[in-house]
């Protein structure tokens with residue numbers, strides 16, 4: 001990236017402590033105070049039991065604008081001072097855009113954001129609702145950077161980088177400062193990594209406090225450039241299609257790569273199914289709505305890849321901006337996998353009351369009918385018989401067997417599928 005100094009005149013490659021000092025953290029803390037939510041750190045009894053050690057969740061999905069990104073945006077806008085009046089421009093998968101749009105609105109300045117063409121609809125609408133001009137261009141977040149930078153250069157507006165910027169990183173560091181205060185026996189923090197600003201910030205806060213805390217980064221396996229970059233291998237232009245759209249960044253940052261090399265103890269990846277399971281777990285068991293990127297730290301814990309430690313592990317639930325349709329389909333998919341939602345096929349006599357008798361038996365077996373469809377084609381049927389496909393909600397595989405037993409006793413040959 002050229003043309004914009006996001007390092008405040010400091011050199012990438014400096015140590016974390018040289019790059020971001022105590023004064024930067026204090027300034028960031030002042031910038032977020034009273035505007036960003038001091039999000040709760042919630043104990044997770046389920047994960048604690050699974051991991052055989054205390055696990056807490058830092059609920060940044062409850063942050064204003066729905067993700068931690070608001071902290072970095074506030075910090076950057078405060079640091080810009082009067083320069084922010086020239087207007088702001090940014091590029092983002094959506095969360096940073098929304099956060100910058102909100103920070104711009106609070107400051108009373110204009111804001112233009114570039115997002116990839118297939119950005120999550122709710123993120124686009126949210127940025128627009130905050131008064132930002134949204135431009136959907138490019139196939140990935142990486143593609144949108146160049147356009148945003150060009151506009152910043154042409155218009156004189158200030159470019160607010162989503163992660164590779166010391167003020168943004170200092171803003172995200174305020175999460176680390178809160179963890180130090182809120183979790184006395186903090187031993188490990190598990191952090192989602194996209195461009196690496198969040199993990200860099202938290203790592204710097206922990207270092208500055210002199211706390212011996214393990215920092216574990218997590219990327220979606222579908223787009224995990226840091227795995228190669230940290231190992232010193234060339235970064236291929238990886239596929240970016242992932243349910244964790246917030247972390248689908250193909251290239252590590254100029255500032256954040258050396259920072260994470262210094263600060264991270266470990267980098268893990270998680271698969272798409274694991275991310276989906278973590279989103280469902282958070283909704284069902286922790287009552288937290290997390291988007292894919294927001295759930296990847298929990299996915300890493302649920303995968304069993306991390307051994308127990310002495311002290312508390314905190315997973316950062318970094319954002320909750322997910323389209324409700326996607327979350328609903330994941331919850332339904334999960335019920336099907338658990339055997340709590342089944343599709344059965346059977347036949348009923350094609351006469352008045354034929355279907356009602358079948359439904360009466362299902363009701364007696366205490367299963368809930370979600371949908372009923374008559375099937376009269378492409379299945380073997382006797383004359384004056386109709387096929388019926390039912391989606392049922394049951395209490396699980398055992399209960400489904402009971403329902404099938406009741407139907408068999410009533411003379412219905414029913415099969416799953």
Ligand SMILES: Cc1ncc(COP(=O)(O)O)c(C=O)c1O
Pocket residue numbers: 067069093095096162163192193194195196197198199246247249291293294318319320
């Ligand atoms: C919800 C969520 N989590 C994590 C990240 C990763 O943050 P970073 O790019 O600072 O690594 C993002 C980035 O947009 C995000 O939106």
